[in-house]
Amino acid sequence: MLDIPTTVKEVQGIDPNNIPAELLSGNQPLVLKGIARDWPLVQAGLKSHEAADAYLRPFYSGKTVGAFFGPPEIQGHYFYNQDMTALNYVADRVRLDTVLDNILAHKDDALPPTFYVGSTTVDVCLPGFRAQNDLKIPQEDNPLVSIWIGNKSRISCHFDAPDNLACNVVGNRRFTVFPPEQVENLYPGPLDFNPAGQQISLVDFVNPDFEKFPRFRDAMAAGQVAELEPGDALYLPSMWWHHIEGQSSLNVLVNYWWRTAPDFVGPAVNVLKHAILSIRDLPEREKAAWKALFDFYIFGDNDRPRENIPPAVQGLLAPVDDLKSRQLRAWLINRLNR
Numbered sequence: 001m002l003d004i005p006t007t008v009k010e011v012q013g014i015d016p017n018n019i020p021a022e023l024l025s026g027n028q029p030l031v032l033k034g035i036a037r038d039w040p041l042v043q044a045g046l047k048s049h050e051a052a053d054a055y056l057r058p059f060y061s062g063k064t065v066g067a068f069f070g071p072p073e074i075q076g077h078y079f080y081n082q083d084m085t086a087l088n089y090v091a092d093r094v095r096l097d098t099v100l101d102n103i104l105a106h107k108d109d110a111l112p113p114t115f116y117v118g119s120t121t122v123d124v125c126l127p128g129f130r131a132q133n134d135l136k137i138p139q140e141d142n143p144l145v146s147i148w149i150g151n152k153s154r155i156s157c158h159f160d161a162p163d164n165l166a167c168n169v170v171g172n173r174r175f176t177v178f179p180p181e182q183v184e185n186l187y188p189g190p191l192d193f194n195p196a197g198q199q200i201s202l203v204d205f206v207n208p209d210f211e212k213f214p215r216f217r218d219a220m221a222a223g224q225v226a227e228l229e230p231g232d233a234l235y236l237p238s239m240w241w242h243h244i245e246g247q248s249s250l251n252v253l254v255n256y257w258w259r260t261a262p263d264f265v266g267p268a269v270n271v272l273k274h275a276i277l278s279i280r281d282l283p284e285r286e287k288a289a290w291k292a293l294f295d296f297y298i299f300g301d302n303d304r305p306r307e308n309i310p311p312a313v314q315g316l317l318a319p320v321d322d323l324k325s326r327q328l329r330a331w332l333i334n335r336l337n338r
Contacts, residue, residue, distance in 0.1 A: 049104070077154040170251060
């Protein structure tokens with residue numbers, strides 16, 4: 001376990017159907033203790049692994065799910081092989097009950113094979129589940145609600161663009177989280193070859209190699225730890241890095257993702273990749289000039305670039321709406337295809 005003394009702040013007694021919006025809009029993570037404690041699946045899991053398994057199965061729609069399978073020797077750590085030429089597990093689409101069968105069959109193994117179902121839409125896979133196992137996100141009437149199911153696992157440190165409320169439903173989980181500005185100290189791996197479409201930290205949090213990753217000590221100094229019991233939830237602001245350890249023979253998490261930006265706002269990672277193509281390899285003096293332009297047009301005050309420009313000719317400097325976003329996308333596609 002990493003030596004990170006700072007724990008994520010906790011609040012208690014929050015009504016799951018009346019969460020104060022300010023709790024889920026800050027720039028720091030927050031644990032909502034026991035907010036999902038009354039969910040039937042939480043109560044089943046507190047009885048036993050088998051009771052939670054039996055509660056889930058009747059909801060299953062029969063649709064296949066994306067699943068990871070790893071040998072015992074990876075100890076639940078989904079990662080790369082030793083020379084990073086491949087991943088250390090197999091990904092496949094299978095029936096959910098097959099995964100549950102495998103997890104149950106190995107629940108008493110000292111070092112079991114690892115089975116993991118990640119980010120599966122609840123309403124597609126388990127229709128009716130949310131009728132009694134749900135809460136209300138104040139900022140979003142229709143968040144993306146996903147379920148994650150597995151035995152003991154370690155999910156490498158990564159970030160997600162949306163805001164996230166992660167409800168720990170069955171088993172115990174440990175989240176180790178870091179603010180976005182720690183990216184350099186977390187040593188992220190490849191952008192385009194990674195376990196689940198998102199770059200991950202190359203640091204092994206169980207056995208960190210400080211000779212290879214010396215800046216990770218600085219990340220640890222900025223990190224926070226949340227130990228989640230069944231029924232607890234963790235609010236993760238957009239872009240916060242998080243490493244997740246599922247610590248029980250059966251671990252189930254239900255999370256809610258939402259964005260506060262308008263629907264027409266596209267994935268910002270597209271800008272990052274285009275900048276790699278267009279800016280990263282320029283001479284340093286040109287990169288510095290483009291950085292100044294980005295600071296002015298993108299990261300500074302939105303009103304500053306259009307001051308003293310009449311509204312009729314502000315063009316892209318004016319607030320973007322759905323129509324302008326479609327026009328800009330069409331222009332970009334045309335330019336990129338040349």
